[in-house]
Amino acid sequence: MSLLEVTDLRVSFPTADGVVQAVRGVSFSVEPGRTLGIVGESGSGKTVLTQSLLGLTPGGQISGQAMFDGVNLVGLGTKEMQRIRGKEIAVIFQDPLTSLHPLYKVGWQISEMIRAHDKSVTKAQGIERATELLGRVGIPRPRERVNDYPHQFSGGMRQRAMIAMAISLSPKLIIADEPTTALDATVQAQILDLLLRLQQESDTALLMITHDLGVVADIADNVMVMYAGRAAEKASKRDIFYEPHHPYTKGLLESIPHSSAAGERLRPITGQPPSLINLPSGCAFHPRCAYVMDRCLGDQPNLIPVGDAGEHRSACYLPAAAIGLSEQVEELRKQAVEMGRSGASAKVAEAIAAAPESEGSVIA
């Protein structure tokens, strides 16, 4: 039984220039005690997705279902939402400098959070709990630090303080939105380590949003790759990294310097993410896809099972068996493309091939 089951979530923002379709029908689930990594770049909709779950998107029109422990988060009333936020679902944001109130002591902020959900806790008890929590997240001398202001903490410590606040009420699910992006690599390692440890201690589910594949490779169990407001691919961690199906996932993996030998040319994905007001027809990725076929310009592909086990899904018209990075699989893809490409998509393919950054990463 999933802890969080999201079905066909859609979020859009009406503007004077048109409707911005930030999230266009995303479904996923998070199991208790497990970690789902949502990977996407700018414009993928990953942040809007999670913010909309908690009612943090003013002006947005949300539809779909998000069942959390039997309650539908979409359209939930304010009071109910306030009860859930913090206690059942906690959020860690990217920049702790802006998400912690600069004018209140850290200990006070944590204590207030606890007391807002449990009126029986006194101020003194709240501070005591805050001190305990700061210690639990690895802040040295918590008794002193509990009386400090956020600006007196370093970046890493602030993020720890945010995590302390997040776990204070033992939530069932923690949503972490790029929690380590603003931190140095060594501090990032500490924070990820901490999150994993805490998760194992209290069996909390973790929804980790990031653009960094390295973070995902480290701590996720399952991964969902998002592009232009939809899920491109969903699979276990190993499948995503070693047997990717969707060309976008494949493109991401190949554009990382790690994958090329030092000094060799990198293989980027051509072009830019699309406008969320004027989306391309059919598959939103097709103007950048090395494997574009005629079908791709027509109907938007839905998530279909690919590969062996049932859990690996990809929104792509390439053959289901075409997973991974080996040469045989590449052959399989080429064959499918040859059969499926004529006229319209051939033009797109030409434009992609003609782009200056496409050298070495396209099949003609």
Place this chain on the structure above:
Amino acid sequence: MTDSLAGNAVSDAPPDMSDDTLVRVDNLVKYFPVKGSGMIGRTVSHVQAVDGVSLTVKRGQTLGLVGETGCGKSTLARCIAGLIPATSGKVYFEGKDITNLPRGTMRPYRREIQMIFQDPYGSLNPRRRVGSIIGEPFAIHKTATGPQRKKAVQDLMERVGLNPEHYNRFPAEFSGGQRQRIGVARALALRPKLIICDEPVSALDVSIQAQVLNLLADLQDDFGLSYLFIAHDLEVVRHVSDAVTVMYLGRVAEFGPGDQVYDHARHPYSAALLSAAPAADPDAAAARQRIILTGDVPSPINPPSGCRFHPRCPKAQDRCGIDEPALESKAGDPITHLTACHFPVETGEVLARADRREQR
């Protein structure tokens, strides 16, 4: 005796006249005064941002500069570019001393040394058109005017992968990656010899990063550019650099050819940094033994005595808090690979603590 690549901190040798050294930095120091309160504040202490850094950049090559927040790499870059005056030490460009030159004398050097900045949104004036931004170097140095300048700008735009017809657009109409390209075009305008890249791809999406990195590599080949490449992403630095300098709290911890430093890191900090870098490979991530450092980076106002890394170093001993280690080659490394450490990591030594994670 002095290897041109070494840039040894101990050396008193005269400026290197070797042909392939483009920039030589000698014991550069930059302190920022911290003023006390009051209208005429006395200087109570200093932020020791850069505290004795020496390095060299060779012609046509890329020197990668890595380090975390507070290590001073950005300050160092700006001292080399002449944007901030150095407190002491020297910067030599093609053998000539360009340290703290007055503005007029520095001007011609500005054509040779250019910078690309991190923030694609902040590094371009939002109220100026792109053509005007890229054409600015021509205007300042009076090298091209009117239609000539426009043509030159459009050629540059094409060269970096932008549509020359967007000459009259504003930066806000471009994406992050494209704005970085504008910055590159601007830096390239006067055909400099050295481009200092201050985290040029950190603010970009992964798929765009690769585009910009390829562009920089192509330009290096075409124009024989040298880069001083500052980044915190170790994979990116490894990919672009010929030589790498690791900085910690204002000092050089390790310096050497790329594969030497990455595969045989001698300084415990370098080793920790490398082990902390996230790798997009689950098996490698699981198998990797991470050296988790305790605590945070200390403040550069009151840095630790002796070796600055000693309070967090898994190998530190008493000597480390007293003597500042010299930058020299250790443990049989080639003369090009230098480390500032009393107890460097031996080949095959593992510094990681036992992995606390259970496999699931």
Place this chain on the structure above:
Amino acid sequence: MSVTELQFQAASVSDAPAVAVQGRSQWQLTWRRLRSDKVAVGSIIVIILMILFAICAPLIAHATGHPVDTAYPDTGEDASGLPVGPGVHGFFLGTDQIGRDLLVRIAYGARISLFVGLLTTALATIAGVTLGLVAGYFGGIVDAILARFFDAALAFPFIILALALASVFHPNLAIVIGVISFFSWAGISRIVRGQTLSLKEKEYIEAAKSLGAGSGRIMFLEILPNLLGPVLVLATLYIPTAVTFEATLSFLGIGIPEPAPSWGNILAEAQNFYNTSWWYVVFPALFLLVTTLAFNLLGDGIRDAIDPRTERLFAGSKNGRRKRGKGKGTGGLNLDQAIMVGEERDLTVDNPMPAGEG
């Protein structure tokens, strides 16, 4: 208007996003928003009418057949020597106490008021912006000295200065312009200095320095374009202050000397006749009110057009449109708010470039 008020307005304007979509520059966007703001458009129309009114003063004199300085004791005064009311004997707005046509005098007064208002604001803006830029950019001792000047100018008792000058040199137009300009520039300098201080830390300024740009270039080509928005708002809001100041000086008798008409000196005389000849007080005051109000509302409108984030108390059509969900069938956020929401939430609203343009 107090300096703090101005600072607040300037700050909110300069934070405005310079974002454009599909080839529109910031000024085009501003103009588009301004055009849709009914109050602002109304103000512009009123101002244009007022300017026309002032320009056509001689025509009005000709049409009514009453030159500005000519007194008409027979037709222009009633039996007891008091001014006649509007519509009597061809005097559209009535007369003053010696029988001069009030409409014609008000028209000529408009010339003075607008001329002084616009000229002094222009002078003050040029001086203020230049000094503010210099002070903010160079900082250090230059700033310290200039800031003291700004403080002194702001603290100065201007009316007393005007009084002193008027007593030595006799009241005249030059003194009025000089004093008002001198009064206004320091407020602008303070704001510009503040903006410059924050703008000079931006990375593109650093980039300009790294290219070898000199201080002059940086100040006027890099920083100034980013200041134009706040400066325009400030200037527009200063105009009514200048107009009122001129009226005040003339009212006190140390501004425009008789017989040249100024709304101020007309009012000065009018106060003696308020209980018998209401038109003598009401009409000049009305013109003064309408002019200053129009400029104030226009300034507000420009400020809102540049930065649509600031809340307006005056419910113009923009707020109405938002609430009623009218206007091109969209409710909810306007474009700029969406862009800001988008930027906070990682959305891309830019036009997609086809593959190959990189």
